[in-house]
Amino acid sequence: xxxxxxxxxxxxxxxxxxxxxxxxxxxxxxxxxxxxxxxxxxxxxxxxxxxxxxxxxxxxxxxxxxxxxxxxxxxxxxxxxxxxxxxxxxxxxxxxxxxxxxxxxxxxxxxxxxxxxxxxxxxxxxxxxxxxxxxxxxxxxxxxxxxxxxxxxxxxxxxxxxxxxxxxxxxxxxxxxxxxxxxxxxxxxxxxxxxxxxxxxxxxxxxxxxxxxxxxxxxxxxxxxxxxxxxxxxxxxxxxxxxxxxxxxxxxxxxxxxxxxxxxxxxxxxxxxxxxxxxxxxxxxxxxxxxxxxxxxxxxxxxxxxxxxxxxxxxx
Amino acid sequence: xxxxxxxxxxxxxxxxxxxxxxxxxxxxxxxxxxxxxxxxxxxxxxxxxxxxxxxxxxxxxxxxxxxxxxxxxxxxxxxxxxxxxxxxxxxxxxxxxxxxxxxxxxxxxxxxxxxxxxxxxxxxxxxxxxxxxxxxxxxxxxxxxxxxxxxxxxxxxxxxxxxxxxxxxxxxxxxxxxxxxxxxxxxxxxxxxxxxxxxxxxxxxxxxxxxxxxxxxxxxxxxxxxxxxxxxxxxxxxxxxxxxxxxxxxxxxxxxxxxxxxxxxxxxxxxxxxxxxxxxxxxxxxxxxxxxxxxxxxxxxxxxxxxxxxxxxxxx
Numbered sequence: 001x002x003x004x005x006x007x008x009x010x011x012x013x014x015x016x017x018x019x020x021x022x023x024x025x026x027x028x029x030x031x032x033x034x035x036x037x038x039x040x041x042x043x044x045x046x047x048x049x050x051x052x053x054x055x056x057x058x059x060x061x062x063x064x065x066x067x068x069x070x071x072x073x074x075x076x077x078x079x080x081x082x083x084x085x086x087x088x089x090x091x092x093x094x095x096x097x098x099x100x101x102x103x104x105x106x107x108x109x110x111x112x113x114x115x116x117x118x119x120x121x122x123x124x125x126x127x128x129x130x131x132x133x134x135x136x137x138x139x140x141x142x143x144x145x146x147x148x149x150x151x152x153x154x155x156x157x158x159x160x161x162x163x164x165x166x167x168x169x170x171x172x173x174x175x176x177x178x179x180x181x182x183x184x185x186x187x188x189x190x191x192x193x194x195x196x197x198x199x200x201x202x203x204x205x206x207x208x209x210x211x212x213x214x215x216x217x218x219x220x221x222x223x224x225x226x227x228x229x230x231x232x233x234x235x236x237x238x239x240x241x242x243x244x245x246x247x248x249x250x251x252x253x254x255x256x257x258x259x260x261x262x263x264x265x266x267x268x269x270x271x272x273x274x275x276x277x278x279x280x281x282x283x284x285x286x287x288x289x290x291x292x293x294x295x296x297x298x299x300x301x302x303x304x305x306x307x308x309x310x311x312x313x314x315x316x
Numbered sequence: 317x318x319x320x321x322x323x324x325x326x327x328x329x330x331x332x333x334x335x336x337x338x339x340x341x342x343x344x345x346x347x348x349x350x351x352x353x354x355x356x357x358x359x360x361x362x363x364x365x366x367x368x369x370x371x372x373x374x375x376x377x378x379x380x381x382x383x384x385x386x387x388x389x390x391x392x393x394x395x396x397x398x399x400x401x402x403x404x405x406x407x408x409x410x411x412x413x414x415x416x417x418x419x420x421x422x423x424x425x426x427x428x429x430x431x432x433x434x435x436x437x438x439x440x441x442x443x444x445x446x447x448x449x450x451x452x453x454x455x456x457x458x459x460x461x462x463x464x465x466x467x468x469x470x471x472x473x474x475x476x477x478x479x480x481x482x483x484x485x486x487x488x489x490x491x492x493x494x495x496x497x498x499x500x501x502x503x504x505x506x507x508x509x510x511x512x513x514x515x516x517x518x519x520x521x522x523x524x525x526x527x528x529x530x531x532x533x534x535x536x537x538x539x540x541x542x543x544x545x546x547x548x549x550x551x552x553x554x555x556x557x558x559x560x561x562x563x564x565x566x567x568x569x570x571x572x573x574x575x576x577x578x579x580x581x582x583x584x585x586x587x588x589x590x591x592x593x594x595x596x597x598x599x600x601x602x603x604x605x606x607x608x609x610x611x612x613x614x615x616x617x618x619x620x621x622x623x624x625x626x627x628x629x630x631x632x
Contacts, residue, residue, distance in 0.1 A: 175559065176492070176527055203555050204517075204543075208524025211492055227520075227589075238591070239519050242598040243491065251598075255618040258591060263616060273543075273588070275554070275574060282558040282567075300579060302571040 002245040005219045007042040009196075010237055012262075013063050014045040014087055016228035019269045022047055022061035028261055029063065029074050032225065035257035037080035039241060040248040043108060045222075046071065049086040051097050071105040083107035087138070088124060090117045095124070101132030108134040110166070115145045118153040122160045129161060136220070138166035138198060142182065143173045143284050154189035164194045164220055169209060172202025172232055172277070173284035176212045183216035196220030199235045201227055202281025204273065206235040211243060225254055226262035231287040232277035270294070275302040279309055289314040318561040321510075321535040323358040326553055328578075329379050330361040330403055332544035335585045338363055338377035344577055345379065346390050348541060351573035353396035355557060356564040359424060361538075362387065365402040367413050387421040399423035403454070404440060406433045411440070417448025424450040426482070431461045434469040438476045445477060452536070454482035454514060458498065459489045459600050470505035480510045480536055485525060488518025488548055488593070489600035492528045499532035512536030515551045517543055518597025520589065522551040527559060541570055542578035547603040548593035586610070591618045595625055605630040 012032050013024060029046065036044045047063030055064055062070040066086040077084060085108035088098075098109065109128040113121035118139070125135040137157060142150055157165050167186050169179070179197070186195045197213035199206035199222070210221055227236035238258065241249045266272075276290035276299065293305055293315060308314050328348050329340060345362065352360045363379030371380055378386040382402040393400060401424035404414075414425065425444040429437035434455070441451040453473060458466055473481050483502050485495070495513070502511045513529035515522035515538070526537055543552035554574065557565040582588075592606035592615065609621055609631060624630050 176524065176531075201520075203558075204520050204523050204552065207520050208492065208527075211524075215493075236520065238594065239598075242519075252619060252622065255591065255595075255622055259616055259618045263591075275571065275579075278554060279571075282555075300575055302575045303568060306568065306571055 003214075003219065004246065005194075006214065006244060006246065007220055008237070008240065008244070008249070009043040009045055009085065009220065009222050010036045010041045010224060011045040011198075011222050011234065012036075012224040012228055012237070014047050015224055015230060015234055016271070017047060017061065017063050018230040019228070019271055020061075021059055022063035024061060024063065026074050028265070031257055031261050033075045035225070035253040037082045038253035039237075039250045041082055041237070043083050043085045045085040045087060045110065046075070047086055048092070049088045049098065049106070049109060050092045051094050054092045066106065068099060068104050075105060077105050083134075085110055087112050088128075089113075090120045090124065093124070095127050098128060098131055098133075106133065108136070110136045110138055112138045112140055114140055115142065115149050115153045118156050122156060122162065125162045126160065134164075135162055136164040136166055136196065137162050138168050138196075140168045141170040141286070142167065143169060143171055143178065150185075151189070154186065158190050158193075162193070164196055165190050166196035166198050166220065166222075167213065167218065168198045169200055171284055171286060172200035172206065172281035174209055175205065176209060179209045179212045180216055183213050183218055187217050194219050196222065198222040200229065200232055200281070201234060201272070202232040202277045202287070206233070207239045207243075210235045210240060226258045226266065228262060228265070228271050231271065231291055232273065232281065233271040274299075276305055279306050283309055285309065319530075319535065320562065322530065322560060322562065323536055324553070324556065324560070324565070325359040325361055325401065325512075325536065325538050326352045326357045326540060327361040327514075327538050327550065328352075328540040328544055328553070330363050331540055331546055331550055332587070333363060333377065333379050334546040335544070335587055336377075337375055338379035340377060340379065342390050344581070347573055347577050349391045351541065351569040353398045354569035355553075355566045357398055357553070359399050359401045361401040361403060361426065362391070363402055364408070365404045365414065365422070365425060366408045367410055370408045382422065384415060384420050391421060393421050399450075401426055403428050404444075405429075406436045406440065409440070411443050414444060414447055414449075422449065424452070426452045426454055428454045428456055430456055431458065431465050431469045434472050438472060438478065441478045442476065450480075451478055452480040452482055452512065453478050454484050454512075456484045457486040457602070458483065459485060459487055459494065466501075467505070470502065474506050474509075478509070480512055481506050482512035482514050482536065482538075483529065483534065484514045485516055487600055487602060488516035488522065488597035490525055491521065492525060495525045495528045496532055499529050499534055503533050510535050512538065514538040516545065516548055516597070517550060517588070518548040518593045518603070522549070523555045523559075526551045526556060542574045542582065544578060544581070544587050547587065547607055548589065548597065549587040590615075592621055595622050599625055601625065
């Protein structure tokens with residue numbers, strides 16, 4: 001699939017950090033940055049942009065905040081065309097926390113929100129645009145949203161100035177038919193804007209659904225090296241780059257990074273195909289119950305976990 | 317997806333046995349049998365039907381041969397509607413090795429062959445049909461076959477009496493568009509027959525491609541519990557059953573089997589998402605080089621393995 005409009009965003013550190021509170025070594029983050037730049041990735045989302053008041057620095061590593069000093073210490077953006085991005089969660093950031101683009105190593109702010117927060121997201125994204133950033137709005141958890149509410153949110157986004165809107169399969173619950181239906185809906189409702197896709201891998205469909213989104217016309221694609229990410233993880237960047245036939249993408253640097261950094265990390269923190277994540281994906285539920293059970297000695301009691309999820313009485 | 321014609325075949329022991337020379341305990345095979353029967357699976361392929369002269373019993377467990385005594389010792393077929401199947405490889409079996417159906421616990425023989433062996437496969441399958449068995453022909457490695465040769469093989473199969481022909485992605489190399497193209501080709505060329513699909517998971521597409529095959533009209537689907545199988549493994553049965561909305565399928569017994577048997581087994585033998593298998597899948601190559609490198613201390617030298625595969629100089 002060669003389509004020059006396609007842009008790939010690596011969210012290894014941002015989404016992977018959900019599994020270790022962003023306690024990555026500088027060496028690791030620098031290696032991801034260099035590997036993505038060498039591989040021709042368009043954007044690297046390096047973490048969340050959060051207020052220092054919202055979270056503790058004792059519990060969370062630097063990439064929960066993306067302070068400019070940390071960015072500049074680890075990434076030399078002068079040596080690459082790849083742009084840095086950060087995600088902002090509604091309610092976890094003040095407008096004043098965002099520096100003018102000219103003073104910041106970030107190029108893009110992606111505003112993540114639920115459908116009922118879309119007005120706040122549009123407001124935040126507009127303010128980021130005024131400060132000089134590229135912006136996106138990433139509508140989360142839409143696999144559980146009532147269609148009329150989704151249509152209204154898409155209508156509001158259509159009227160906004162935000163150029164890129166993401167379809168997000170937060171629970172790893174979508175099959176190709178849902179991706180096709182929603183991608184076409186987004187593209188139709190948001191005519192003139194770009195639509196992106198962010199997958200989760202609970203049912204081993206993250207890469208396949210990303211291909212489906214590409215076929216439907218989505219041009220902004222999220223992936224992570226070795227599929228790292230919350231719970232079951234994300235679309236593996238190595239698979240996506242091998243699929244995209246654009247010659248600007250190189251697989252070799254990503255294989256180097258897996259070998260030197262991601263494979264060792266996978267012995268320390270867990271993500272991927274674990275049955276509790278499969279079960280929340282199948283049931284179209286938030287992975288929180290699965291993440292919780294994975295921390296207990298009941299992590300391999302799949303049948304009990306499944307039966308309780310179906311009954312609506314997950315272990316707390 | 318509820319379509320009553322769909323039939324699911326579990327090949328946990330047959331394909332999984334490629335990773336341990338079918339050295340499964342009777343307890344394991346019996347547990348798979350009971351779990352599949354309780355889950356509503358239509359067929360369980362329990363191994364290969366091979367001549368005792370073709371392979372050594374010292375190196376290979378009983379499911380490389382599927383002798384009737386072994387079948388009867390481990391599986392009580394009187395207690396289930398699920399049928400037992402075995403695979404036969406061209407050249408590894410004599411016609412005399414196959415008992416009349418009335419004397420055998422097997423109901424189906426699946427003949428696996430390469431495109432250039434299709435005449436022999438048709439002959440063997442016809443003889444199996446004369447002995448009372450259901451049969452299929454599984455055309456392997458078609459992702460590397462010249463289209464004209466494939467069309468000729470399909471033409472020969474169309475003229476045969478064999479009722480079910482499988483599309484097989486032996487190298488885990490196909491994307492959804494190839495599956496769609498080939499599934500439609502098979503269905504068109506083999507009008508009046510059923511078409512099946514057998515996936516491999518090198519690019520995490522086994523389940524997604526099986527869904528694509530279903531959408532195209534394939535009604536015979538292969539899967540394995542916890543995705544066990546050669547190299548990267550197969551389509552995970554637990555995902556497939558959750559996708560199929562036919563109420564005859566039950567997920568619970570498969571989760572029980574994963575918990576009690578497959579998860580422990582996964583600590584002893586390896587299958588799944590390993591980068592060497594990814595690389596052979598991406599390059600549309602037989603996994604043999606990846607299987608070989610996985611046995612050496614170079615198993616994590618992904619970049620070297622990739623560069624040598626691209627150059628055509630794999631380590632031997």
